[in-house]
Amino acid sequence: MEGKHEQQSPDQGKRKLPMMMGGAAAVLLAGYIGLCAWVGAQDQVMPNVSVSGMDLSGMTAEEVTLTVDSAESNLAGDVSVKLVCGSWSGVLTGRQLNIENNSIGPTAVAAGREHFLTQGFQYIRHLLGGSTELSLNQVTVRQEQPDLDALLEQMRREAGFDTTQASYEVKGDKLVMTKGKTGLSIDRERVLFSLTDAMAEAYDQAMTGTEGQAQVVLDVTDMTGQNPPEKPDFQAIYDAVYTEVKDAAMDPETYKITEEQNGVEFDRSALEQAYEQAGEGTTFSVPLTITKAKETKSTLESKLFKDVLGQATSKVGGSANRKNNVKLAAAACNGKILLPGEVFSYNNTTGSRTADKGYLAAPIYVGGKSQDDIGGGICQPSSTLYYAVLHTTLEIVERHNHTFAVGYVPDGMDATVFYGSLDFRFKNSTDYPIKIVTESYDQGGSRYLRVKILGTNADGRYAKPERTQFDWVEPTTVYKADSSVPRGTLVLDKEQYAYKGRKAQTYRYIYEKDGTLVEKQDLGVSRYKMRPNTYYYNPADGDPATWVNGQPPKPVTEPTTPVAPTTPTTPTTPENPDPGIQNPDSSQTGSEQSGQTGQEGGGSGEGSQAGETGQTGAEAQNEQS
Numbered sequence: 001m002e003g004k005h006e007q008q009s010p011d012q013g014k015r016k017l018p019m020m021m022g023g024a025a026a027v028l029l030a031g032y033i034g035l036c037a038w039v040g041a042q043d044q045v046m047p048n049v050s051v052s053g054m055d056l057s058g059m060t061a062e063e064v065t066l067t068v069d070s071a072e073s074n075l076a077g078d079v080s081v082k083l084v085c086g087s088w089s090g091v092l093t094g095r096q097l098n099i100e101n102n103s104i105g106p107t108a109v110a111a112g113r114e115h116f117l118t119q120g121f122q123y124i125r126h127l128l129g130g131s132t133e134l135s136l137n138q139v140t141v142r143q144e145q146p147d148l149d150a151l152l153e154q155m156r157r158e159a160g161f162d163t164t165q166a167s168y169e170v171k172g173d174k175l176v177m178t179k180g181k182t183g184l185s186i187d188r189e190r191v192l193f194s195l196t197d198a199m200a201e202a203y204d205q206a207m208t209g210t211e212g213q214a215q216v217v218l219d220v221t222d223m224t225g226q227n228p229p230e231k232p233d234f235q236a237i238y239d240a241v242y243t244e245v246k247d248a249a250m251d252p253e254t255y256k257i258t259e260e261q262n263g264v265e266f267d268r269s270a271l272e273q274a275y276e277q278a279g280e281g282t283t284f285s286v287p288l289t290i291t292k293a294k295e296t297k298s299t300l301e302s303k304l305f306k307d308v309l310g311q312a313t314s315k316v317g318g319s320a321n322r323k324n325n326v327k328l329a330a331a332a333c334n335g336k337i338l339l340p341g342e343v344f345s346y347n348n349t350t351g352s353r354t355a356d357k358g359y360l361a362a363p364i365y366v367g368g369k370s371q372d373d374i375g376g377g378i379c380q381p382s383s384t385l386y387y388a389v390l391h392t393t394l395e396i397v398e399r400h401n402h403t404f405a406v407g408y409v410p411d412g413m414d415a416t417v418f419y420g421s422l423d424f425r426f427k428n429s430t431d432y433p434i435k436i437v438t439e440s441y442d443q444g445g446s447r448y449l450r451v452k453i454l455g456t457n458a459d460g461r462y463a464k465p466e467r468t469q470f471d472w473v474e475p476t477t478v479y480k481a482d483s484s485v486p487r488g489t490l491v492l493d494k495e496q497y498a499y500k501g502r503k504a505q506t507y508r509y510i511y512e513k514d515g516t517l518v519e520k521q522d523l524g525v526s527r528y529k530m531r532p533n534t535y536y537y538n539p540a541d542g543d544p545a546t547w548v549n550g551q552p553p554k555p556v557t558e559p560t561t562p563v564a565p566t567t568p569t570t571p572t573t574p575e576n577p578d579p580g581i582q583n584p585d586s587s588q589t590g591s592e593q594s595g596q597t598g599q600e601g602g603g604s605g606e607g608s609q610a611g612e613t614g615q616t617g618a619e620a621q622n623e624q625s
């Protein structure tokens with residue numbers, strides 16, 4: 001077998017050729033795939049890639065961005081887009097367009113590398129002279145475009161795009177309205193999108209042209225739409241125009257006169273109907289209803305406090321302390337203003353009567369007895385004020401009579417007070433403010449208190465108070481044992497002086513200006529208690545009930561020259577038992593006792609709340625007489 005040569009058949013050679021060709025193809029494919037992978041791994045722009053004529057070959061994405069930014073910056077002032085809408089036009093330069101080139105670099109690097117299996121071919125194509133031209137419309141335009149917005153606003157204003165809303169104004173006795181007009185609205189997003197392409201085209205022209213300048217015209221007429229005016233809120237217009245009529249009045253805090261206000265209103269449905277019938281931009285009107293204020297500032301100022309509605313004067317007696325208290329309480333009421341409907345409270349006006357306010361100790365009633373305490377005598381201002389109110393038509397809200405009759409005002413016309421329980425209150429039932437004016441003055445060696453109520457007597461009505469006294473009760477005599485009293489004698493208690501008891505029915509008569517009686521008001525019955533004469537005796541003189549003729553027996557002493565016994569007189573009520581009380585048993589009428597009648601006044605009263613029954617229980621325990 002050695003040295004034997006086998007001859008190859010022709011069929012065997014034919015089979016090896018395809019195998020060799022397949023191997024070569026595999027090698028070529030592997031090499032191409034490797035090329036594609038290598039091309040894809042590169043971060044540089046392929047050869048012959050440009051944007052607007054600028055060669056970007058071999059640049060990285062960052063280098064592309066810097067190159068384009070630099071080129072655009074150099075041309076920004078030379079490129080522009082002219083926006084046109086009808087007869088209006090405006091220009092926006094490249095420098096005014098807020099753009100970003102962050103995407104142009106990656107776009108240039110990605111050029112030719114769109115697909116893995118084709119990027120090797122694209123690379124070879126670019127090497128052999130093939131090219132790719134990019135456009136600047138690849139840039140990103142920001143939403144914030146202040147210069148564009150300003151230009152669009154200018155277009156809306158100058159081209160008459162603005163929608164005119166309805167307007168109105170008050171002219172005299174008419175409400176004048178102008179109907180709105182339909183305007184045009186701008187589709188900003190469409191304008192911005194189209195502007196981006198137009199500006200990119202302008203840059204392309206500038207970069208590729210010879211002049212370095214370019215302007216692209218952009219017609220935005222078809223990017224507008226109608227913008228009709230809003231329908232007016234007729235209720236809101238009515239609410240804004242409507243004015244409630246208000247008379248001039250006195251401000252409750254500053255007591256200054258406020259200006260009057262005329263009333264204004266109109267027919268809302270008539271305005272709405274006229275609006276619907278009017279054409280756009282048409283001016284029309286509807287009548288206003290003007291209601292004049294009845295009281296103006298000037299007329300009110302001329303009427304304010306011009307009339308004396310009522311007044312009264314009382315004589316102030318008693319100690320210096322009592323006179324001091326009367327003057328202090330009266331001064332606290334002086335100048336007090338009550339607006340229509342307001343209620344005057346004597347206690348709230350004077351406040352608590354304390355030593356730190358200057359009040360001194362003077363007689364008051366406690367449990368039916370007289371004793372000194374701070375504020376004694378302040379019932380005289382309240383009573384004098386009540387007596388003045390009785391000469392007006394003002395409404396009396398609260399009043400209480402004293403436990404015992406006083407002499408400085410007529411029976412049935414006094415008003416006792418005690419802070420925290422008993423008050424004197426009356427209401428300004430007129431249509432105008434009223435003012436209380438008090439005056440303490442000396443005349444003829446005596447002290448007097450005058451109270452006036454000033455206001456506006458619109459209808460001329462006036463009032464007169466009258467009273468009737470009845471059921472008089474003479475003071476009885478009471479004896480109290482006291483071992484300090486000498487035997488056979490009696491000592492009169494001059495502090496707990498006697499009072500005659502009685503009742504007084506008070507009426508207030510309201511008259512018209514011409515003297516016609518309008519109303520007779522029953523102000524109730526005031527009940528005044530009797531207080532007895534109190535005598536102190538020595539208990540060694542025995543039971544007073546056993547005395548002969550109401551006199552204690554004389555003590556037994558050594559015989560002396562006989563002396564005619566003295567028979568005591570029947571005790572009588574002193575003419576002026578309390579220095580602060582004047583003639584408590586006087587039967588004079590109201591006008592006689594006061595010395596001054598009330599002036600003509602307006603209003604009406606409801607009568608006393610406590611006058612029918614007088615004081616009972618706790619009410620009668622404490623009075624600052």
